[in-house]
Amino acid sequence: MSVVLVVNDLTIRTPERRLVEGVSFEVHQGRVTAIVGHSGSGKSLSARASMGVLDVDPGLERGSLLYPALSGEKDWFEGVRGQGMGAQRRLARDTARYRGSYVTYSPQSASSALNPGRSIGQQLAIAIGRRETPPADLGGAIRDVLKEVGLPPRAAYAVPSELSGGMAQRAAVAIAIAPQPKVLIADEPETGLDPVLRRVVTELMLEVAANHGVALMLITHNMDTVRRIADDVVRIGPHASGTEDV
């Protein structure tokens, strides 16, 4: 399986301390990579950095970021290391068009992933518009994505407040997968869900990721889920990390 994302020796700091130190991992197409670690160990910070978002000052001290399936050996952190917020803002601008297309991000709760004022169909249309080759039949593409996550076509006309918790979770997965990304980052998708819905959302993410050959990067505390679904595990903690096979 080809490598779609490489992070090497990622080190991010505030003036007082290092928040992340020496984090390295690779994400492979069609595999599930779990990022695990204690609260505050830098899991979400590493995930944001791997999307080109660094919002800590002075921020990036060391490290490299590669999107091999997009830009080969290009190191996106070149010229950013040790250069502070100005360079980090430039990086965020340069990578903006790949966020939501090459890499998509599904936050902890569906409610923060969905725009409360727009229908699910409108939100899917925006997400589908980010595909490398946008489809000729947008309505058909929206129906296909909804079907894939188990939602009826009428869900396209609903605003998020009209959906049940389970349907909102499915809609959030639909929006994350609609741009046909290479990497889907799911940031603790199980938080706040009951155990049954947790299983359903996890299996749904696995299924759609497998159908599209997407690399799933799962940030989680739940070791039971990791044991069940992860192909590779990256432990982030006080010491440098690396990728382990499960």
Added chain:
Amino acid sequence: MSDAPIVDFKAVSKTFVLPGAWPWSPKREVHAVRDVSFQVAPGEVLALVGQSGSGKTTVSRCVLGLESITSGEIVLEGQRWDTLSERERRTKRVKYQYVPQDALSALDPQQTSLEHVVESLTVLGGVSREEAHKRGAEMLESLGLGHRLNALPREMSGGEQRRVTLARVFVLQPSLVVADEPTSGLDPDRQESVLEDLIQNLPKGAGCILVTHDMAQARAWCHRALVMLEGRVVEELRFPDGQPTHPYSRMLFDPWGEHDLAQSTAI
């Protein structure tokens, strides 16, 4: 000590009337709690478990009077609670305390951990500032935060923030503590230690309602659990031996087992 229940929740229902999605859409009724009855005895820890959106949080808010009820009766320590005015409740509320899910948003970003506890004691407990400082520091020390008295919320870890919310509650010596997913978002080690602090520091004879999604936590720390589905209690389990028999309870306690997931209607 009286054997009267701390909480007597009698056939309570709660219906929310929500506006439609658009100004011209009809209003919608959501039956969040349907005919729910239970009691919490002195010294008992009761878990509320169940589907996301099944009404667990609404029940816990109704118990504390943070939501009005549509029908039924709530009696706390032998006194009718749901019919009291807000002014009457305010003086009694100090005995019935709430531990929120999101500690960071419950804490004032400009106050230190000690100031949070002191404020609780002076405003709700009617204690002098000097006495409040002394008791607040003792309480924080007993929860392992003796070295963090002057720390601001953003300077503390998730576990430490939760302990400040616990200190703020326990320093008032409540007779009922309602904790709504107090370990949500913490890693497993910290979840365990926060729960240990919560249960072991409960004042003697106090009751506790723990809303949780973690069935292992419920089994390990609670005397009983009520399983909720679509606003109703579908099963009551007594721990440590109680085994789920209702199809949804079985799914909840063994989510990765062989189940017909279509039975969980929220999916």
